Amino acid sequence: MKFFIDTADVEEIKDLASTGMVDGVTTNPSLAAASGKSFLDLIAEICTVVEGPVSAEVTATDFETMMKEAAVLRKIAPNVAIKVPLIPDGLKCCKALSDDGVMVNVTLCFSANQALLAAKAGAAFISPFVGRLDDIAVDGMNLIDEICEVYANYDFSTEVLVASIRHPMHILEAARMGAHVATMPPKTLRQLYKHPLTDKGLEGFLADWAKSGQSILGN
Numbered sequence: 001m002k003f004f005i006d007t008a009d010v011e012e013i014k015d016l017a018s019t020g021m022v023d024g025v026t027t028n029p030s031l032a033a034a035s036g037k038s039f040l041d042l043i044a045e046i047c048t049v050v051e052g053p054v055s056a057e058v059t060a061t062d063f064e065t066m067m068k069e070a071a072v073l074r075k076i077a078p079n080v081a082i083k084v085p086l087i088p089d090g091l092k093c094c095k096a097l098s099d100d101g102v103m104v105n106v107t108l109c110f111s112a113n114q115a116l117l118a119a120k121a122g123a124a125f126i127s128p129f130v131g132r133l134d135d136i137a138v139d140g141m142n143l144i145d146e147i148c149e150v151y152a153n154y155d156f157s158t159e160v161l162v163a164s165i166r167h168p169m170h171i172l173e174a175a176r177m178g179a180h181v182a183t184m185p186p187k188t189l190r191q192l193y194k195h196p197l198t199d200k201g202l203e204g205f206l207a208d209w210a211k212s213g214q215s216i217l218g219n
Contacts, residue, residue: 001175002052004161004183008035008042012186013049024052026105026127026163026183028083029059040076047077053125055105057083058093066093074102081105081124086114091121098122105161112146119156125181130174131164140164141173148178168192 002023005013008031016022025046032039043056056076058069066089070082074097081103084090094104098121105125106118110133118126128147130140147160159180165171168191171182 001171001179002159002181003189004053004055004181005189006031006163006165006183006185008032008037008046009186010042010045010049013046016186016189017049021189022050022052024054024081024181024183025050026055026083026161028055028057028107040072043073043080044076047079051079053081053103053105054079055081055083055107055125057107061085061087061089063089063092066090067096070097070102083107083127086118091117094118094121094123098124107163109147110143112143112150115147115158115160116150119151119154119158123158125159125161127161127163127183129164130162130170131166133164134166141170141177144174144179145177152178 003021004024004026005016005022006026007013008027013025032042035042043054047054056073058066060066060069066084070093073080073082082097083105084093085108086106094106097104103124105127106123107127109115109126109128115126115128128143130144133140133143144162151158161181161183162174162179163183165182165184165188168188174182
């Protein structure tokens with residue numbers, strides 16, 4: 001499974017990228033606005049840190065303007081993936097861009113039927129939002145299972161990018177279902193490292209080593 005970071009915080013991206021765990025980055029207008037930076041400059045900076053796909057979302061909702069915005073965004077770097085909403089004009093934009101060899105991430109997906117449309121439009125990624133479904137008492141992970149099943153039936157190349165992840169269990173369940181990508185806030189990626197028995201075991205090892213009076217460095 002690929003790990004994408006869902007943030008516009010460049011320092012966080014740099015720190016996590018140094019671990020080798022970051023395969024890409026997703027952004028959206030809300031995250032970009034909160035960064036306080038120029039959107040185009042922000043995407044360009046992120047693309048210098050991460051070699052994998054960096055999703056940059058259009059803000060228009062009509063086909064013509066979406067295509068104009070996409071033309072600007074795709075010039076930033078070759079690893080920019082144009083992010084479009086799952087609306088009719090968004091899928092038209094997806095089809096046009098994907099036919100031209102551009103990576104497209106179709107976002108705000110909440111049903112397997114919508115995911116099927118995105119795949120047929122040539123999307124590189126489909127972004128189902130599991131946390132937002134959980135928020136309205138609908139099982140978000142059931143949607144991931146449905147999409148993975150449908151895509152496998154027809155051997156679509158579109159990758160399932162699990163979005164709106166709220167906790168590590170979302171990631172584990174998505175991985176077990178065969179989802180290709182999970183995009184998560186930095187804090188959620190860091191939570192994957194944590195286990196109380198790891199901390200307890202390390203504490204014991206270090207205490208025993210300190211008692212031995214030895215040093216690997218010989219100091």
